[in-house]
Amino acid sequence: MTRRPTFLLSVLAFGFAFFYVPILSMMVYSFNASRLATVWGGFSTKWYGALMSNSQVGEALLLSLKIALVSSTLATILGTLAGIALVRFTKFRGRTLFSGLVTAPLIMPEVITGVSALIFFLLLAGWIGWPAQRGFTTITLAHVTFSMVFVTTIVQARLLQSDRAIEEAAMDLGTRPWGVLWDITLPVISPAILSGWLLAFTISLDDVVITSFTTGPGSTTLPLLIWSKVKLGVTPDINALATLMVLAVGLGVAVAGVVMNRAEARRLADERLAYRAQG
Amino acid sequence: MGWFHRRGWRDLIIGLPYLWLVLFFLVPFAIVIAMSVATKTPTAPPFSFGGAHPWVNLSTYQRLLTEPLYLRAFLISLTNAAATTLFCLGLGYPMALALTRVSRASRNILLMLVILPFWTSFLLRVYAWMGLMGKSSWFNQGLTSAWNWLVPADWAVTSLPLMHSNFAVVLVMVYTYLPFMILPLYASLERLDPILDEAALDLGSRPWQVFLDVTLPQSVPGIIAGGLLVFIPAAGELVIPTLVGDAATPMIGRVISDQFSQARDWPMASAVAVALLALMVGPTMLYSHYQARAEGTK
Numbered sequence: 001m002t003r004r005p006t007f008l009l010s011v012l013a014f015g016f017a018f019f020y021v022p023i024l025s026m027m028v029y030s031f032n033a034s035r036l037a038t039v040w041g042g043f044s045t046k047w048y049g050a051l052m053s054n055s056q057v058g059e060a061l062l063l064s065l066k067i068a069l070v071s072s073t074l075a076t077i078l079g080t081l082a083g084i085a086l087v088r089f090t091k092f093r094g095r096t097l098f099s100g101l102v103t104a105p106l107i108m109p110e111v112i113t114g115v116s117a118l119i120f121f122l123l124l125a126g127w128i129g130w131p132a133q134r135g136f137t138t139i140t141l142a143h144v145t146f147s148m149v150f151v152t153t154i155v156q157a158r159l160l161q162s163d164r165a166i167e168e169a170a171m172d173l174g175t176r177p178w179g180v181l182w183d184i185t186l187p188v189i190s191p192a193i194l195s196g197w198l199l200a201f202t203i204s205l206d207d208v209v210i211t212s213f214t215t216g217p218g219s220t221t222l223p224l225l226i227w228s229k230v231k232l233g234v235t236p237d238i239n240a241l242a243t244l245m246v247l248a249v250g251l252g253v254a255v256a257g258v259v260m261n262r263a264e265a266r267r268l269a270d271e272r273l274a275y276r277a278q279g
Numbered sequence: 280m281g282w283f284h285r286r287g288w289r290d291l292i293i294g295l296p297y298l299w300l301v302l303f304f305l306v307p308f309a310i311v312i313a314m315s316v317a318t319k320t321p322t323a324p325p326f327s328f329g330g331a332h333p334w335v336n337l338s339t340y341q342r343l344l345t346e347p348l349y350l351r352a353f354l355i356s357l358t359n360a361a362a363t364t365l366f367c368l369g370l371g372y373p374m375a376l377a378l379t380r381v382s383r384a385s386r387n388i389l390l391m392l393v394i395l396p397f398w399t400s401f402l403l404r405v406y407a408w409m410g411l412m413g414k415s416s417w418f419n420q421g422l423t424s425a426w427n428w429l430v431p432a433d434w435a436v437t438s439l440p441l442m443h444s445n446f447a448v449v450l451v452m453v454y455t456y457l458p459f460m461i462l463p464l465y466a467s468l469e470r471l472d473p474i475l476d477e478a479a480l481d482l483g484s485r486p487w488q489v490f491l492d493v494t495l496p497q498s499v500p501g502i503i504a505g506g507l508l509v510f511i512p513a514a515g516e517l518v519i520p521t522l523v524g525d526a527a528t529p530m531i532g533r534v535i536s537d538q539f540s541q542a543r544d545w546p547m548a549s550a551v552a553v554a555l556l557a558l559m560v561g562p563t564m565l566y567s568h569y570q571a572r573a574e575g576t577k
Contacts, residue, residue, distance in 0.1 A: 008377035012389075015374040015461075018454065019396050022407035025418070029410060038416040082296035092293055101300040104308075107563050109515025111532045112311070112552040115539050119314060119549075120307035122324060145303040148296065177288055206400050209517050226402050230522060234410050242403040249399045257391055 023246060030239035038234060047240040056225060057241065064205055064222040067136065071143035072200035078144065079151025079200070080193055084185070086152070087159040105149045114213030117142045121214065134216030142214040143204040150203065151196030158192035159185075198256075314549035315339060326545050339550040349534065349551060353558070356531040359445065360513035363452040364460075367509045368502065370453070371460035375501075376494070378461075379468050390465070397458045405522050408451045412441035412523065447523040448530070452513050459512075460505040467501025468494070500569050507566040511559055531555055 030048075034041025051057060082102055089095075105113065121131055121138050131138050166188075170180050186193070208223045215224060229238055316335045317326040328334050343349045378389055396404060411418040419438050427435040441447055471494065479489040517532035524530065529537075531551065539548035 005377060005380050008373050008380060011370070011373035012377035012381075015370055015457070016389075016392060018370070019392070019457070022411050022454070023396070023399070023404070025416075026403075026407040026410055036415070038410060038413045040417075078296045078299050081292050082300075085293040085296065089289060089293060092289075094297070098293070098297055098300075101297070101304060103567075105300075105304055107511055107559060109512070109517075109532060109552075109555060109559075111515060111517045111535045112556065115535060115548055115552060116307035116311040117303075118539075119310055119545065120303075123310065126324065141303060145299070148299070152296075202398060206402070208402055223400065223402055226400075226406070227518075230402065230406050230409070234406070234413060238406065239410070242400070242406065245403060246399050250395060253391070253395055253398055261387075 026239050027243045027246065030236065030243040032236055032239070035236065047236045048244075050237050051240050051244075054237070056220070057222070060220050060222040060225040063136070063219065067140050067143060067221060068201050068204040071140045071147065071204045072197050074140075074144045075148035075200040075204075076151050076193060076197040079148035079196055080155050080189070082148065082152040083155030083159060083189075083192075087156055102149050102152050105146045106153070108146075110146075110207075110209035113142070113146055114210040117145075117210065118213040134214060135219035138214045138216070139211055139219065139221070142210050143207065146210060147200035147203045150199050151193075154196040154199065155189055155192045158189045162188045311549045311552055314545055315553050317546045317549075319544050319546050324545070325543050336546070339546045340554075342547070343550050343554060348529075352529050352531045352534045353554070355445070355528050356514050356516075356555075357558075359449055359452065359530060360510050360516075362449050363456060363513045364506050364510045366449065366453045367457050367460040368506065371457055371464055371505065372498075372502075375461050375464035375468050378465050379471075393458050393461050401455060402518065404455055405451055405519055408447070408454060409442065409523060412447055414438040414442070442523060443525045444523075445525060445528045448516075448520050448525075451519050451523050452516060455519070456509040456513060459508040463504040463508065464498065464501040467498050467504075471497055500572065503569045504566065507562050510562060514559070515555060 029038070029040075031043050031045060032040055033044035033046065082098075085092075086095075086099060086102065092098075117138075118134075121134060125131055167180055167184050170184055171177075175183070206223060208227050211221055211224055212227065215221070220228075226238060226241070229235060314326060316337060316339070317328050318336045319325060319339075320327045374393075378386055378393075381389065410416060413419060415438070419441055422441075423436060423439050426439060475493050476489055479493050480486070484492065515532050516530060517536055520530040520533050524533070535548050535551050535555070538544045538551060
């Protein structure tokens with residue numbers, strides 16, 4: 001291109017301002033001394049102090065992390081199995097229904113997933129007496145169900161790209177099925193499994209709607225706590241909480257990005273060396 | 280065919296996720312469909328089959344089609360989702376195109392910056408706009424000054440009514456769903472060969488003509504993918520209309536939630552859910568059709 005695309009670059013700059021001005025404004029106002037969340041009243045860190053002394057926040061965060069850890073791990077196991085099943089077993093009874101079941105939760109509006117899960121748990125409690133109370137277990141079950149299909153999508157894409165020949169060679173050389181899965185298939189798709197797990201973890205940690213339908217008394221996750229406060233309006237301590245969360249996520253993503261870039265660069269360098277050694 | 284087709288393994292790999300999805304997704308959903316033809320009763324749980332309407336009671340669907348509340352909510356949801364999709368396209372397309380024109384090093388950083396808001400809490404991104412749109416915020420006051428300067432003096436206001444409006448709902452939906460539009464658009468634009476552009480330029484096309492004749496037609500799959508990734512969740516959105524919306528213009532997600540929790544009309548909540556899903560089936564079929572085609576050409 002000979003001309004500088006001035007128009008495109010200015011839209012890009014506007015777009016990034018649109019993305020980041022609200023977040024930056026929220027971060028700046030977390031240091032606002034005034035109780036009125038949107039009027040500047042001088043610099044202060046008192047809302048961070050208020051946040052630290054609020055035990056509810058810590059408890060909610062802990063519950064959210066527990067649910068996210070358990071549900072994303074289960075979702076990764078189930079989602080990976082589903083991905084392997086769909087790519088490696090092209091014919092089995094009920095495959096059409098299965099692939100439909102794997103796609104449907106992706107497009108199901110969260111309200112409907114939430115309402116149907118709640119009706120299901122309420123009726124189940126009436127029929128078999130379980131779950132007697134909603135909370136950790138019901139939230140986790142619901143999270144596993146709607147996040148496992150994201151893992152499946154990622155694993156499926158990775159498996160479709162990978163080379164079947166290696167697995168077949170190992171089989172021909174007498175490796176047992178379990179060995180093939182453990183030594184070849186899983187290592188090949190491990191980056192997909194890891195990103196699937198991360199995605200499932202984030203989805204669970206961030207979910208409001210489905211959690212609000214499947215929770216019970218005493219089980220307040222961090223998004224539910226924020227949701228109940230935010231419904232009443234803008235408050236300075238939520239600004240402080242938001243700032244901490246944005247910084248934590250930003251730092252995490254930046255570190256993950258650098259690590260992945262390095263690994264990718266190393267892999268490319270290794271490949272280049274390998275080709276040079278051959279040729 | 281290859282590896283472990285031994286029955287035990289195969290059954291386990293297929294069976295576990297299958298069983299899980301049937302139990303926790305298909306069964307609850309089947310219950311919702313059944314519930315939509317049940318009869319509301321003042322008992323607990325608040326529904327029954329039979330009674331005056333033996334088993335299948337279609338009166339809920341009849342109300343859905345005749346009471347203006349429901350039709351209006353559907354209309355508002357579809358209009359809002361369509362507006363959100365169009366605005367996302369208008370802003371996201373030039374952004375995605377610009378991302379293909381910057382150097383490779385800055386491209387990676389900029390792409391990361393597109394994805395980053397997506398990793399931060401959805402609720403907090405909505406909340407950030409609540410802060411900006413409030414009556415006394417610097418953003419609202421800045422816009423108010425601009426408004427007062429532009430319009431005749433008797434239209435002047437002390438602050439713009441941004442919060443709790445349908446405008447706010449669309450604005451915040453554009454904000455939260457924009458990455459869903461940019462990423463598939465970028466993926467399809469990045470694959471285009473710049474030589475085609477240069478050829479068209481050499482042959483005397485003007486730049487905007489090159490865009491219309493060369494770039495745009497080739498990016499249709501990206502437009503459709505991005506459009507549906509925005510439209511589908513926007514149509515069923517619950518959090519955004521609850522926080523920044525206006526109670527007089529309810530979206531369908533809000534209606535489902537209110538019918539279920541407040542009116543305790545489970546059959547009605549279920550019928551509205553079934554109708555919303557029926558509306559989603561068309562766009563989704565379109566999406567998988569284009570996905571399959573895009574994968575076929577790769």
